[in-house]
Amino acid sequence: xxxxxxMTAGTIGxxxxxxMRGTLIGHGQGAMVPGxxxxxxxxxxxxxxxxxxxxENVWLLCGVGAAAMYFGGDMTYGQTIGLAFDGTKTGFRxxxxxxxxxxxxxxxVAGGWLAIAFAAFYRGVYxxxxxxAAVAAATALRAAGVRLLNRPHAPxxxxxxxxxxxxxxxxxxxxxxxxxxxxxxxxxxxxxMRSLVISALAALGxxxxxxxxxxxxxxxxxxxxxxxxxxxxxxxxxxxxxWKIMECSIGALGGFGxxxxxxxxxxxxxxxxxxxxxxxxxxxxAAVAAAAVWLALLLAYSALSIRAAALPxxxxxxxxxxxxxxxxxxxxxxxxxxxxxxxPSGLLGAVAKYGGAGDRLVYAxxxxxxSLSGSALAAQLEAVFVVVWVLMERMLFGRFEDFKGLAAxxxxxxxxxxxxxxGQLLCYPAGWPPVWMMAIYTAFYTAVMLINDYRPKNFQQMxxxxxxxxxxxxxxxxxxxxxxxxxxxxxxxxxxxx
Numbered sequence: 001x002x003x004x005x006x007m008t009a010g011t012i013g014x015x016x017x018x019x020m021r022g023t024l025i026g027h028g029q030g031a032m033v034p035g036x037x038x039x040x041x042x043x044x045x046x047x048x049x050x051x052x053x054x055x056e057n058v059w060l061l062c063g064v065g066a067a068a069m070y071f072g073g074d075m076t077y078g079q080t081i082g083l084a085f086d087g088t089k090t091g092f093r094x095x096x097x098x099x100x101x102x103x104x105x106x107x108x109v110a111g112g113w114l115a116i117a118f119a120a121f122y123r124g125v126y127x128x129x130x131x132x133a134a135v136a137a138a139t140a141l142r143a144a145g146v147r148l149l150n151r152p153h154a155p156x157x158x159x160x161x162x163x164x165x166x167x168x169x170x171x172x173x174x175x176x177x178x179x180x181x182x183x184x185x186x187x188x189x190x191x192x193m194r195s196l197v198i199s200a201l202a203a204l205g206x207x208x209x210x211x212x213x214x215x216x217x218x219x220x221x222x223x224x225x226x227x228x229x230x231x232x233x234x235x236x237x238x239x240x241x242x243w244k245i246m247e248c249s250i251g252a253l254g255g256f257g258x259x260x261x262x263x264x265x266x267x268x269x270x271x272x273x274x275x276x277x278x279x280x281x282x283x284x285x286a287a288v289a290a291a292a293v294w295l296a297l298l299l300a301y302s303a304l305s306i307r308a309a310a311l312p313x314x315x316x317x318x319x320x321x322x323x324x325x326x327x328x329x330x331x332x333x334x335x336x337x338x339x340x341x342x343x344p345s346g347l348l349g350a351v352a353k354y355g356g357a358g359d360r361l362v363y364a365x366x367x368x369x370x371s372l373s374g375s376a377l378a379a380q381l382e383a384v385f386v387v388v389w390v391l392m393e394r395m396l397f398g399r400f401e402d403f404k405g406l407a408a409x410x411x412x413x414x415x416x417x418x419x420x421x422x423g424q425l426l427c428y429p430a431g432w433p434p435v436w437m438m439a440i441y442t443a444f445y446t447a448v449m450l451i452n453d454y455r456p457k458n459f460q461q462m463x464x465x466x467x468x469x470x471x472x473x474x475x476x477x478x479x480x481x482x483x484x485x486x487x488x489x490x491x492x493x494x495x496x497x498x
Contacts, residue, residue: 002048002497003263009493010041011256013442016486018251019244020445023479024399024452028073029363029390034251035069035110036062036383037441040434041255042114042262044498046122049266054122059431061114063371063379066387068113070364071142072106074356075173079166079325084214085221096211098165098173103210104203105176107254111202111261112183115195117372125192131372134186139365141182142175149174169324194265198258205257206250213249217242234478241475248482290370291377298362298386301351305359306397308344308352315339317352363390380431384440385421391448392417399452438494442487450480 017034024030039061047055054061077099084095116134120126126134152159155168165171180203187196219230220242229235313335321327327335344352351358363386370378396410403409420440424432453476462472470477 003045005493005497006041006045006048007256007259007263009490009497010038010045010259011252012486013037013041013490014255015248015252016483016490017441018254019248019479020449020483021251022244022247023449023483024445025390025394026073028070028359029394031069031073031106032066032363032382032387032390033441033445034255035065035067036387036437037065038069038110038255038258039063039065039114039383040438040441041259042118044434045259045262046118046266049263051122051266054118055434057121057376057431058434059380059383059437060121060371060376061117062383062437063381064117064368065110065114066382067364067368067371068110069106070360071109071179072102072176074360075102075106075176076166076169076171077102079169081214081217082167083165084218094165096214099210099214100207101165101177102173103250103254104207105173105180107206107209107258108180108199108203109176109183111258112180112187112195112199113368114258115198115262115265116183116187116192119192119195120372125190125195128374132369134183135365135369135372138179138182141178142172145175145178146172149177167325169326194269197265198261201261201264202254202258205260206254208257209250209253210246212253213246216249217246220245237470238474239470239478241479244475244479284374287370287373287375288377290373291375291381294362294366294370294378295381297366298389301358301362302389302393304347304351305355306393308348308355309397311344311348311352313339314343314352315341316343376429376431380424380428381421384432384437385417385424388417388420388440388444391445395448395452402457403455434498435491435494438491442490446483446487449483453480 014034014037017037018031021030021034040058042065043054043058043061080095080098080102082095083091084099086092086095116126116131120131149163150161150171150173153161153170161171161174163174165173180199184196184199187193187199216230220235220240223229231240234240315336318327318332318335318339322329322332343349367378367382367386371382392413396413400406400409453473458472462469465472
């Protein structure tokens with residue numbers, strides 16, 4: 001019965017976390033919360049199956065999960081969803097097929113890294129030197145896969161990849177597909193069928209989650225043949241967000257698939273994973289120094305990213321974003337007023353040009369490399385502080401910029417972030433209590449979402465338009481209620497079960 005409750009809480013939690021990903025941050029940084037949460041529930045399940053060492057070091061799987069789920073965040077899918085909506089059978093098949101593929105790859109890779117980390121640290125399947133080598137190899141495989149499957153990309157010349165699921169945007173799913181294949185072959189070579197099962201079922205759940213999630217989004221926007229609407233009364237009242245339903249479905253089914261795969265793999269083999277391999281090095285000066293260097297690099301890079309984002313927009317880049325449909329016409333017109341034809345130079349120019357690769361390096365590749373190399377500090381920081389910091393960076397220097405008293409708001413949340421970092425360092429090497437970690441993933445993120453949705457400006461617009469609360473906030477009401485209930489359910493499970 002405990003396993004059933006855990007699976008239920010994990011499915012609810014992953015539905016919440018993936019929906020929150022697209023609500024506040026998006027991209028790879030937003031996917032760190034569902035990744036950390038998936039690692040949390042895997043560690044809890046391992047404990048129920050008799051492998052207490054995993055729960056005693058829950059932050060390890062949370063840190064690996066946060067880094068692993070980041071990968072895939074740069075896979076474009078907006079135009080792929082658009083294909084499914086274009087009203088043709090060909091477009092529907094291409095769109096839904098492309099979404100299934102992306103969901104499978106995203107969760108397959110993340111589930112694979114989590115399974116490998118568990119097998120390495122708690123079963124001794126993989127050696128200490130193999131793990132960092134695998135991270136480096138995965139980086140090379142991603143580049144090779146993009147070149148092999150997602151190039152050429154020159155839509156203005158009519159040159160597109162053979163397998164293509166967008167209108168004109170460059171795709172990179174081929175890189176992660178090759179990474180996933182590489183991980184699967186590595187598991188097979190090591191005879192690690194348990195990890196292969198976890199990765200495969202995580203992939204199946206992620207693919208089905210996107211397929212059925214987008215189906216429900218389609219239903220929410222188009223009447224059935226009978227003329228009825230999906231969630232009729234709520235839909236007619238403007239309180240249904242089909243996109244959010246899709247996101248929450250991806251998280252629910254992807255999370256369920258990964259957790260079910262973990263249970264299936266280890267339900268009859270607790271003895272095989274009862275020991276804790278001494279790969280972690282919490283008191284190693286080299287491991288601590290490496291984590292400190294990475295943290296300093298991350299904060300310095302973040303500061304440069306904030307400064308680069310504040311530079312006058314580079315006009316050719318604006319035109320590129322407009323052509324690819326990555327910027328709204330309203331935002332384009334607004335940015336054009338301050339745009340310049342002078343390309344940013346120096347460090348800021350490099351960050352502006354190669355920001356995607358830089359983000360992937362500091363938020364995913366390096367922490368995954370360090371965590372799998374035995375740096376307990378890196379895993380702990382990735383599991384909590386970095387998850388907090390990516391949210392603060394996005395909100396304080398982006399979404400909150402129209403708030404009055406912005407300087408005070410920034411000071412408060414920056415001090416809060418510093419307190420989280422200090423708290424983690426003080427708790428090292430034991431790590432934060434698991435309930436505190438889950439409170440960050442749920443209560444803290446939900447509170448920031450509510451501040452964002454119900455900002456004073458939105459109430460001013462409601463009063464100016466003389467509309468009621470329900471009409472003014474619409475689907476934000478149902479979304480917020482769903483997230484609050486999910487957060488409460490997961491925290492209740494944590495308090496009662498842990």
